[in-house]
Amino acid sequence: MTRRSGSLVRAATVAVAVAGGLPLLLAGCLAPLPQPLVGLNQRLEAAGPARAPALSGDWLALIVSQGGRDRVQLVDLQRQQPVPLPGLERPDAQPLSVAVDGRGERLALVRQLEGRTELVLYRRNLMALQPVPLQPPGVPRRVSLRGDGRELAVEVSRQGQWQVDLIALP
Amino acid sequence: MLALLVSGCGSWSWGRRSAGPVGWGGADRQDPALSGNGRVLASVVRRDGRDTVLLQEQPSGTVLPLRHFGRLQPHRSPSLSWNGRYLALLVQQGPERRVLIEDRATGRLHRLPLPGGLVAESLSLAADGRRLAIASEGDGRSRVQLYDLTALLEPDLPAGLPVRGAPAATP
Numbered sequence: 001m002t003r004r005s006g007s008l009v010r011a012a013t014v015a016v017a018v019a020g021g022l023p024l025l026l027a028g029c030l031a032p033l034p035q036p037l038v039g040l041n042q043r044l045e046a047a048g049p050a051r052a053p054a055l056s057g058d059w060l061a062l063i064v065s066q067g068g069r070d071r072v073q074l075v076d077l078q079r080q081q082p083v084p085l086p087g088l089e090r091p092d093a094q095p096l097s098v099a100v101d102g103r104g105e106r107l108a109l110v111r112q113l114e115g116r117t118e119l120v121l122y123r124r125n126l127m128a129l130q131p132v133p134l135q136p137p138g139v140p141r142r143v144s145l146r147g148d149g150r151e152l153a154v155e156v157s158r159q160g161q162w163q164v165d166l167i168a169l170p
Numbered sequence: 171m172l173a174l175l176v177s178g179c180g181s182w183s184w185g186r187r188s189a190g191p192v193g194w195g196g197a198d199r200q201d202p203a204l205s206g207n208g209r210v211l212a213s214v215v216r217r218d219g220r221d222t223v224l225l226q227e228q229p230s231g232t233v234l235p236l237r238h239f240g241r242l243q244p245h246r247s248p249s250l251s252w253n254g255r256y257l258a259l260l261v262q263q264g265p266e267r268r269v270l271i272e273d274r275a276t277g278r279l280h281r282l283p284l285p286g287g288l289v290a291e292s293l294s295l296a297a298d299g300r301r302l303a304i305a306s307e308g309d310g311r312s313r314v315q316l317y318d319l320t321a322l323l324e325p326d327l328p329a330g331l332p333v334r335g336a337p338a339a340t341p
Contacts, residue, residue, distance in 0.1 A: 032321035034282050034302060041315045050314040053303035055296040056206070060303060062314050077301075077316075102206065102297060135186050147206035147252065147297050147328075153213075155200050162198040164213050166228070168185035 040080055047073065047082075052095075056147060057102035063095050072098050072109060074124075087127040097142045101149030106169075108132070108143045108152045119143065119154055121169060132167060187229075199224075203248045206297030207328065210234065210254030220244045223259055238272050238279045249295040251326035258295040258302060269293060269304060271323070280322055299323040 044050060049065040050073075060075040072095050073082050083104070094112040101107075107122040119132040119140040134140060138156035145152050149169065156163050200221075201214040208228060215224045221244035225234040234254075239245060242261045249258045258271045267290050269282040284290060288308040295302050302317045 034317035034319050034322055037301070037316040037318055044314055044316070049312045051305045051312045052292060053294045053305050053314045055294040055301055055303050055316075057297065060314075060316070062303075062305075065312075142201060144203045146204045146208035148208075151204065151208050153202035153204045153211060155202055155213075162200045164199045164202040164211070166187050166211070 040075075040077065043080060044075075052097055054099045054145075056100045056145070057104065059100045059102070059104035061098045061100040061107055063098060070095055072107065074100060074104060074107065076104065083124075085122065085124070087129055088122050099143050099145035099152065101145050102147040103149070106145065106149035108145045108154075110140045110143050110154070117141075121152075132169075134165065138163070138165075201247055203250050204228075205250040205254035206252035207254075210250055212248035212250055212257060214245055214248065221246060223248050223257070225254070225257065234274075236272060236274070237277045238270070242270070247290075247292040249293055251295055251299040252297040252328055253326050255326040256295060256299050256323060258293055260290050260293060269302075271295070271302075271319075273323070282317070297326070299326045 047064050047066070050062050053060060053062045058077045060077055062073055062075070063070050064073045069091065071089055072085060074085055075082050085107075088107070088109075090113065092113065095109060096112060096117070097110040099108045105124050107124075109120050109122060111118060111120065117139050119134060121130050121132050122128070123130075132152075134156055136158065138158040141155045141157065143152055143154045151169060152167050154165050154167065156165050197215050197217065199213050199215050203212040204210070211226050211228050213224050214221045216222075223236070223239055223245040225236060226232060227234060236257070239259065239261070242263065244262050246260045250256065255275050256271055256273055258269065261268050261270050269284060269290055271280040271282065272278075273280070282302070284304070284306065288306040290304050290306045291312070292305045293302060300318065300320050300323070302319055303314055304317065305312065305314050
């Protein structure tokens with residue numbers, strides 16, 4: 001084999017290797033990516049600064065700053081609209097964490113009110129808010145709700161230590 | 171009669187239990203997240219000075235293995251799908267805070283890119299795994315954005331629930 005034919009063979013080998021690897025390279029580049037939900041995101045952006053999202057079913061609960069005050073908002077993702085939460089808000093309450101069940105019926109909320117931090121359960125059909133007692137007492141922070149809304153997990157500070165309580169809800 | 175009255179009041183009682191020991195002494199335990207069906211609890215535990223996600227079956231407390239997250243730390247804001255198949259998590263890697271999802275059924279790790287300039291603060295995965303909400307800071311404000319994951323993840327649904335778009339079963 002001459003020097004020229006040898007280099008041709010090497011070039012052909014490299015070309016075959018590259019062609020063989022191309023699908024793999026392309027697959028890496030073309031791996032599916034999460035798609036932003038543009039319409040919903042624009043609506044959320046317009047509502048004001050937001051944090052602490054909780055998704056469940058077709059519902060998104062979050063804390064939105066409006067007019068210098070933080071408030072809980074529940075968004076129906078099918079209709080792309082917030083729903084009213086009568087009886088939940090108090091102008092002197094500061095929400096810290098929120099969770100929603102899969103039907104958008106129950107919300108668990110940690111909020112600061114009158115110098116205390118409390119865990120409460122809100123039921124939309126009753127438009128009622130009910131305190132959830134912590135035993136032994138502690139300071140709640142983040143909360144998570146099971147899909148059927150019948151149990152919650154909450155982070156609680158007791159004597160300088162963070163613990164997680166699981167609480168069955170009636 | 172008194173017993174009946176007490177049991178009536180009991181319908182509004184709250185059954186509290188601790189999430190159980192984590193196996194590392196009196197470690198702090200934070201960021202709880204229940205799977206949609208309530209059978210898996212994720213939380214973040216300080217272990218060897220690093221915040222590490224812990225996955226436990228409920229109510230037994232049995233620790234469930236994770237394939238990828240043991241070597242990617244620290245962790246924050248875990249979130250689970252309905253059966254706990256998917257665990258979404260924020261992982262700090264140097265200056266970058268990344269959004270990762272481990273598929274516990276296949277062992278696959280999904281890395282989700284965030285738009286430049288945004289720092290993820292917390293996240294929430296929909297129980298069916300179809301959507302992800304990410305709270306982030308950037309450009310001087312906090313925002314929540316939603317992402318469609320249907321091209322990325324199979325749905326994780328309660329048993330017996332039909333998959334949207336799936337062919338109908340033949341008799």
